[in-house]
Structure formats: structure tokens, C-alpha cells
């Protein structure tokens with residue numbers, strides 16, 4: 001298998017992403033190889049005639065990102081039986097959540113649940129979540145600019161951020177368990193994310209997150225909204241451009257509370 005500047009010998013049928021991990025070739029793979037995020041895309045620059053054809057799942061994901069070029073494949077799905085040369089398309093380090101101190105947790109469809117506050121206080125957790133939203137916005141803007149010729153439509157996204165007490169742990173049965181968070185805060189964060197589409201903003205955070213993070217509210221639009229499943233309307237703050245959040249975070253604002261947060 002050949003990458004730019006590196007050649008490795010692998011057993012026949014080993015996936016390209018697995019080879020990258022095994023031989024420490026930096027390679028973006030936000031969903032961990034589950035054919036959901038498409039960030040592992042590679043361009044095959046050798047003769048691709050003998051490569052296995054994309055599975056329905058791979059074809060679906062490639063189509064969703066507008067990769068009509070047959071030389072573009074998902075590294076986590078492509079298992080070559082012969083020599084192959086590839087160039088990873090996206091830069092390897094695009095996970096904004098970990099950079100801000102959070103943890104990407106569950107991938108649901110094309111969305112990701114990210115947790116903050118597993119090991120820091122609630123004020124810090126809220127500021128980390130806001131910083132992650134800002135980082136995500138600038139990284140998506142970078143990707144859209146960098147790959148304007150590769151993708152049919154620019155990447156669109158919406159971010160919902162809420163905080164509250166949740167239950168965290170390994171949920172499941174016997175060997176089929178997954179570490180995740182359960183609770184109203186998770187559901188509300190998902191609903192806020194969903195409502196970014198109808199309210200035409202890119203980020204929506206609850207007033208609770210803003211006050212716990214200790215941010216100034218200038219530049220954010222405040223409104224009361226009804227949330228499905230909740231009796232009381234909720235006050236939220238929205239922004240068209242999440243990068244404004246970085247400028248609102250007070251780096252000196254600390255809090256001594258230790259409750260677990262999810263955003």
C-alpha cells in the first residue's frame with residue numbers, strides 16, 4: 001500500500017484505514033471506521049480496475065458527500081486485494097471536540113453526541129463545549145474552502161448545547177455495552193440541534209449553558225422556544241456564526257461545582 005512518501009506491506013484484504021492505523025500514517029477517521037463520517041476518504045491514484053466495487057453503504061456515503069469521482073473511496077471500507085496507491089483527502093486532525101477537552105461519544109446517523117465534564121467542573125465543561133462549537137465552525141469553513149472542488153455542496157451543520165445532570169456508564173447487555181450518557185440534558189441538546197434548521201442558525205445553546213460558562217451575551221440572539229416533551233418554554237441563545245463563541249468565553253471564569261455535565 002502506498003501513501004504519499006510512504007510504502008507499507010500489508011496482508012491482502014486489509015482495509016486501508018486499518019493499514020494507516022497499524023503503520024501510524026496520519027488519517028482522519030471521525031466515526032472510527034463505521035462508514036458514517038466520510039472523513040477517511042482517499043483518492044486512489046494507482047490503477048483502480050482490480051479494486052472491489054463500493055458496497056451499498058460505501059456508495060451511499062460517498063454519494064451523500066457528492067464524491068461522484070470513482071477514484072474517491074472510503075478508506076475504512078476499501079479492502080484491496082492488490083497493490084494500491086492512495087492519497088488521504090482530508091487533513092488528519094479535524095476532531096474539534098477532543099481539541100477543546102470533550103469526548104466524541106455516539107454517532108447517530110450523520111450526527112455526533114459529544115460529552116463534556118467527565119473530568120472537569122461544570123463551568124469548565126460549558127466553556128469547553130462552546131470552544132468546541134467555535135472550533136468546529138472554523139474547521140468546517142476551512143474544509144469547505146479547501147475542498148470546494150471535491151464536494152458538490154458545502155458541508156452544512158447545526159450544533160445544540162445543553163447542560164444538566166445525566167447518568168453515564170456502560171449501557172447495554174453482556175459484551176454489547178457502550179459507554180454513553182442518558183438523561184434529559186442529552187435529549188434537549190439533540191432537540192436544540194434539530195431546531196437550528198428551522199430557526200436558521202448554526203448553534204443554539206440553552207441559557208443555562210451560557211450562564212454556567214459565564215459568557216457575555218452580546219452578539220447572541222435570545223429567544224423563548226417550545227421544546228417537545230417539556231412543559232415550560234426554554235430560553236435559548238443562537239448565533240449564525242459559532243466562531244463568535246470563542247470571543248465570548250471568559251478564560252478566568254472558574255467555578256467550584258463538580259456536577260457532571262453533558263452538552
Ligand code: FES
Nearest residue numbers: 033037038040076
Ligand atoms: S472513518 Fe468514518 S467513514 Fe470511514
